[in-house]
Amino acid sequence: MTAEPLERSLDRPDQLTRPDARPDDDRPLVLRTAHEGDLPELRRLDEEVFREFAYPGFLLRQLFDMYEEHFLVLDDGTGRLRGYVLAATRALGADSWILGLCVTQDRRRHGLGRELMTEVLSRLRRDGIGVVRLTVEPANLAAIFLYRSLGFRPEEPDGGLRPDYFGPGMHRQIMRLDLPGSL
Numbered sequence: 459m460t461a462e463p464l465e466r467s468l469d470r471p472d473q474l475t476r477p478d479a480r481p482d483d484d485r486p487l488v489l490r491t492a493h494e495g496d497l498p499e500l501r502r503l504d505e506e507v508f509r510e511f512a513y514p515g516f517l518l519r520q521l522f523d524m525y526e527e528h529f530l531v532l533d534d535g536t537g538r539l540r541g542y543v544l545a546a547t548r549a550l551g552a553d554s555w556i557l558g559l560c561v562t563q564d565r566r567r568h569g570l571g572r573e574l575m576t577e578v579l580s581r582l583r584r585d586g587i588g589v590v591r592l593t594v595e596p597a598n599l600a601a602i603f604l605y606r607s608l609g610f611r612p613e614e615p616d617g618g619l620r621p622d623y624f625g626p627g628m629h630r631q632i633m634r635l636d637l638p639g640s641l
């Protein structure tokens with residue numbers, strides 16, 4: 459399977475608000491590599507956050523098979539996952555796409571999205587990746603602010619905007635980060 463930019467995003471009006479929901483609990487989360495036993499919970503989490511745009515189970519399975527080392531989760535220790543990030547690298551290249559990033563609603567704005575991204579970028583740099591790209595829905599300002607703060611910039615032309623990128627009306631912005639110092 460070739461890595462394709464499948465990044466989803468949400469376009470909901472609550473994106474720039476602080477979460478109303480109280481955390482189910484405030485137990486500390488462990489950031490770790492995903493393992494096979496996480497797949498059912500990863501699917502549940504993906505559906506919770508991305509709803510109709512969630513990855514089909516078979517695709518999530520094969521993304522795990524391909525990119526396990528760059529598939530990271532936030533584990534609350536009770537069997538529930540509170541977030542994940544997935545990066546896919548080309549087999550014959552030194553570039554990578556972020557294909558998924560999320561944190562559950564009740565855990566947002568506590569630096570967890572940044573932690574997931576920082577760790578996966580560190581692993582990608584360690585593994586010799588020189589360029590990381592992603593797509594984001596142009597109205598998803600929470601994600602765009604996060605990516606910009608990590609150094610991602612729109613990939614020209616047209617400020618990164620790609621009309622109908624995922625199909626009619628599904629516009630996306632492509633952002634890019636160069637990883638200096640990678641192998």
Ligand SMILES: CC(C)(COP(=O)(O)OP(=O)(O)OC[C@H]1O[C@@H](n2cnc3c(N)ncnc32)[C@H](O)[C@@H]1OP(=O)(O)O)[C@@H](O)C(=O)NCCC(=O)NCCS
Nearest residue numbers: 467473474560561566567568569570571572600601603604
């Ligand atoms: C995008 C997402 C992963 C961010 O996770 P998070 O844990 O809330 O983000 P962090 O707390 O690490 O925030 C890091 C930075 O991102 C920006 N940011 C994140 N959420 C923001 C918001 N609601 N409003 C404004 N800026 C925001 C800020 O710059 C923030 O830094 P600061 O806290 O120092 O101001 C989370 O909102 C999410 O899961 N959204 C739904 C799924 C999604 O859209 N994924 C991205 C698809 S491209």
